[in-house]
Amino acid sequence: MAIGHVVLGASEIHPSFLYLSLAIIVCGYGLFKSNVSCLLGELYEPTDPRRDGGFSLMYAAGNVGSIIAPIACGFAQEEYSWRWALAWQRWV
Secondary structure, eight states: OHHHHHHHHGGGTOTHHHHHHHHHHHHHHHHHHHHHHHHHHHHSOTTOTHHHHHHHHHHHHHHHHHHHHHHHHHHHHHHTOHHHHHHGGGTO
């Protein structure tokens, strides 16, 4: 996914990078999202009371990232350019 965001930052150079970057991000997200949930489930026994807390923490972190990312990228766009705002998404 990070590679897709770097390529998305380069879409200013040539428009075809936009489609390439979106394809990379979609593939990366599809592989990552399903695997991280399965790995988290493997960390705990099915009867472990901490299991629900682990999943709650994972979803809470994703929601916090969804709130912070547009703010940080908007700031980067205002201060630098769209190119940097899109490239910085990989860190947020």
